[in-house]
Amino acid sequence: MKRSHINTPYLLSLSLSILCALIIGALILLVAGFNPIEAYGAIVEGAFGNGRHIGDFLEYAMVLCLCGLACVLAARVGIFNVGGEGQLILGAIVACQVGVWMKGQASWLVLLCAAIAAMAVGGIYAFLPGILKVKVKVNEVITTIMLNTVAVCLCQYLAKGPWKNPNKNMVAATDKLDAEYWLSSLIPGSKLSTAIFTAIILTLLVWYVMTKTSGGYEMKLTGQNPRFAFFSGIKTDRLILLCMVISGAMCGLVGMFRVYGAEHIYKSSISNDYYFEGLMIAMIAAYEPLPVVGLSVFFAILKIGADELQYIGIPSQIYQIIQAVVIFSMAAQSGILSWLKDRGQKKQARLAAQVRGGGKDA
Amino acid sequence: MEEIAVRFDHVSMEFPGVLANDDISLSIRKGEVFALVGENGAGKSTLMHLLYGMHTPTNGEIWVKGERLTEYSPKAAIQRGIGMVHQHFMLVPSFSVAQNVVMSKEPRKFKLFYDWKAAEEKTRALSQEYGLSVDPSAIVGELSVGLQQRVEILKALYRGAELLILDEPTAVLTPQETTELFSVIRRVVREKGMTVILITHKLYEVKAISDRVGIMRKGRLIAVKDTASVTERELASLMVGRPVLYEELERSGQPGEIRLAAKDLTVYDNRGLTAVKKLSLSLRAGEILGIAAIEGNGQSELLEALTGLRSCASGSIGICGQQAANCTPGEIRAMGLAHIPEDRLATGVSKDASVAENLLVGRHKAPEFRGALGYQKQSSIARYAEGLFEKFDIRGAGIAVSAGSLSGGNLQKVVVARECSFDTPVLIISQPTRGVDVGAIEFIHKQIMDKRNEGTAILLCSADLDEVFRLSDRIITLYEGEITGEFTPNTIEKEELGYYMTGNRRKEAGAHEAITH
Incomplete structure (x- = not known):
């Protein structure tokens, strides 16, 4: 009851800003000489038109959602993990290489080892900025951004050097996974794999822990007022570090999913700043888990559907415009909301004053 | 006839679920020290926030120096010579005293650069003029609460305040500091012709410093009296709505280990x-x-x-x-x-957590509030919080609202x-x-x-x-x-x-x- 009470105006303003973004997008399309209804139709067609597209957008939504939740987990305790991109690609390359090394082993064992390795690498990579933040108060935003660059370079080196795919001379890539290790595809031809079930369970778990448990309660208090949480006996340092490591492990796991579920090989396009998109979604969602899920689906539809635009001659960049406008209107929503409230209040005051002036009150 | 500095004309202020001010009419004379007393949540701070333009009244009008306020914003209030020292200070802790004082009206060099020398000079001059001694170059966050309050007062004075609202100024002060503050108030009123509105809980302070006193209870202005004509005990009874006796507290038992x-x-x-x-x-x-x-x-x-x-x-x-x-x-x-x-x-x-969550912390791992898998038993938490809420007579819109409200x-x-x-x-x-x-x-x-x-x-x-x-x-x-x-x-x-x-x-x-x- 309490929850919905808080969320109603938020959800309202979220829907409003999305609507607003779609309208502005339509106007831009009109100005550019395209039919907006046709364009939006194409987007929906592009996302839902056939099984392959549905599969692709669901896979993309899954990646965004897990990345967003990883960000939310850390942000809840007041630490901002900007390094998810690095944790993701490191998880991906290590998971892939585990599969290459363990060639010939039972597939369940390979998958398990790959998942553990990916989570361990992502977790450790998040532990570094976490421990620096907790112990010596180094700003985690700076360290995680820097570590992203380190991770990108490291992966480039590995994929071009020691773990290089002998068949691919020009691009940076590792060996391809044996088909027996691939996560089974749910819709043939699409990138959607059984990874999505794990993702759904993870999402539910994160939501449950954050909103229903005493652990989530401790996380919330720590994020809101760390001094108060510490004063109250909560082990804030440990909690912050733990959440950061879990956040990193989740990102690593996303990397593993990308390799085993979708690409079956590590290459530099394994993540196209997916984590940053997830992070943006987390921010728009005000670090609430459920809106992250909804927004991930929305942005995935836009993104995958936008590919269809090209076929009717509209540049698919329109997706980026709409995305930018949504972010913009979300950022403005709290301001707009309070402005509206204020105006309403003033109007009410004027009306009341008129009533009084009319002689109702002596 | 005395000049009226501020007139509240049938002012009401309603927040969602709370009528904080209920049809208040009050005139404050120029050059007086007006004390506003009342219990917590009686609406004293809200009334002053209206005057300072932090909220727009839902009803009624406020007149300052004979002019009706049309726009409610702190900026407009400051322009009309109203200064406020809040209960919780509004200072930038990492800035120096001078930087805080001159904020929003910084002295400039070549109309462009912040002139810190002039800022410190002006702050020093101001602090000497009013006898509020404080080091202009000290960092505010490192000052004691008493000194931070001086900075707040200096800030208001620097912006040219003619009417100073002090929201529970002595709550954080030692007896000596309070005495000093009062002598400052007396001086600015006598020498500079300032008007001071003082929100307070301490009735002996009302007697010590104010000319007139307004008593508020549950959003209403119950009475306005000349301070000289009432006793502390009468004030206390008016405030609480029943006689208050400071009884000797009962002590029993002997000190143990x-x-x-x-x-x-x-x-x-x-x-x-x-x-x-x-x-x-x-x-x-x-x-x-x-x-x-x-x-x-x-x-x-x-x-x-x-x-x-x-x-x-x-x-x-x-x-x-x-x-x-x-x-x-x-x-x-x-x-x-x-x-x-x-x-x-x-x-x-x-502040952002609910009242219930604030009451719970420290016990949240007890088995009666935490079930299997760390599940929080919301109903027993609510019952427990309601119990404390009742027992300690906490007044507010319930246990589900944020503590900051x-x-x-x-x-x-x-x-x-x-x-x-x-x-x-x-x-x-x-x-x-x-x-x-x-x-x-x-x-x-x-x-x-x-x-x-x-x-x-x-x-x-x-x-x-x-x-x-x-x-x-x-x-x-x-x-x-x-x-x-x-x-x-x-x-x-x-x-x-x-x-x-x-x-x-x-x-x-x-x-x-x-x-x-």
Whole structure:
């Protein structure tokens, strides 16, 4: 009851800003000489038109959602993990290489080892900025951004050097996974794999822990007022570090999913700043888990559907415009909301004053 | 006929679910000191926030110097010469005094660059003119609360305030500082023709400083009186709506075993300077040990060290026989200590969490609130919070609203309710009634005394000397991190205690007699 009470105006303003973004997008399309209804139709067609597209957008939504939740987990305790991109690609390359090394082993064992390795690498990579933040108060935003660059370079080196795919001379890539290790595809031809079930369970778990448990309660208090949480006996340092490591492990796991579920090989396009998109979604969602899920689906539809635009001659960049406008209107929503409230209040005051002036009150 | 500085004309202010101000009409004369008294949540602060343009009244009009306010914003209020010193200061802690004072009207060099020299000059000149001495280059965050308040007043004066609103200014001050503040108020009123509106809980201050007094209760203005024509007792009855008697609190039982012992404790402050010097004290079950000290003499650091919020440089702390120096607050709480911190907003609550969540913390792992898989049993949490809410007479829109929406005094009750509910052998209390109204003070004092009579060992630190005198079994005075004397309340006068609080030692009793007699 309490929850919905808080969320109603938020959800309202979220829907409003999305609507607003779609309208502005339509106007831009009109100005550019395209039919907006046709364009939006194409987007929906592009996302839902056939099984392959549905599969692709669901896979993309899954990646965004897990990345967003990883960000939310850390942000809840007041630490901002900007390094998810690095944790993701490191998880991906290590998971892939585990599969290459363990060639010939039972597939369940390979998958398990790959998942553990990916989570361990992502977790450790998040532990570094976490421990620096907790112990010596180094700003985690700076360290995680820097570590992203380190991770990108490291992966480039590995994929071009020691773990290089002998068949691919020009691009940076590792060996391809044996088909027996691939996560089974749910819709043939699409990138959607059984990874999505794990993702759904993870999402539910994160939501449950954050909103229903005493652990989530401790996380919330720590994020809101760390001094108060510490004063109250909560082990804030440990909690912050733990959440950061879990956040990193989740990102690593996303990397593993990308390799085993979708690409079956590590290459530099394994993540196209997916984590940053997830992070943006987390921010728009005000670090609430459920809106992250909804927004991930929305942005995935836009993104995958936008590919269809090209076929009717509209540049698919329109997706980026709409995305930018949504972010913009979300950022403005709290301001707009309070402005509206204020105006309403003033109007009410004027009306009341008129009533009084009319002689109702002596 | 006197000039009217401000006129409230049938002003009402409604927040969702609360009618904070109910049809208030009031005129304040130019050049007077007007005191506004009332319980927590009576609507005093809200009324002043309206005048300062922080909210727009839902009903009615406000006239300043004969002009009707059309736009409600602090900027417009400042332009009309209204200055406000808030209960919770609005300062940038990392800025210097001068930077805070000149903010929004900075002196410029070549119309472009911040002229820090001129800023410090102006601040210094202003502080000398009004007798509010403070170092313009000091960093505000490192100043004591009393000095921070001066900065707030200087800020208002710098912006050309003719009408100064002071929201519970003395809540954080020592008796000496209060006296100083009052002389400043008298001077600005007499020499500069300023008008001062003072929100307060302390009735003797009303008598001491104000010309007229307005009493508010539950959003209404109950009465406006000439201060000279009412007694403190009458004021108290008007405020609470029933007669208030400061009864002697009942004491029972004898002090028992030592529950808290500190030995040769040395603690550093935020700047790395020694705040507590080789201090030793012991606290027994069933007694209240009061600490009397002027702000900034190490009492904050001492209590923080005892409760694990600050590390100790050397020395030992024993709580119920366990070694507690440099343990975390969590470990110390487990040894049997609860703590009502001095700064409730920074340390005592999370403003964004609900009242229930604030009442729960510390018990949230108890089996009655936490089920399998860490599941929080919301219904039993709500029941528990409702219980405390009732028992401690917290007034607000219920347990589900954010704690930040409660008034200061009710927020304090949330902290007191939570910490008292732990039933620990040791209770450390700092500023239990800062910014709390008469009725609630009485209630909180009663709670503290009940705890003592149940055998809890209580360490009490308060800037309010009356409070220290009323509650303590023993009093120690602290000066620059050292104990300068130990007394029992019935063997010493308040003024004499002030003598030890300013650095004279008990052993120099001869010299002391020579001065006081």
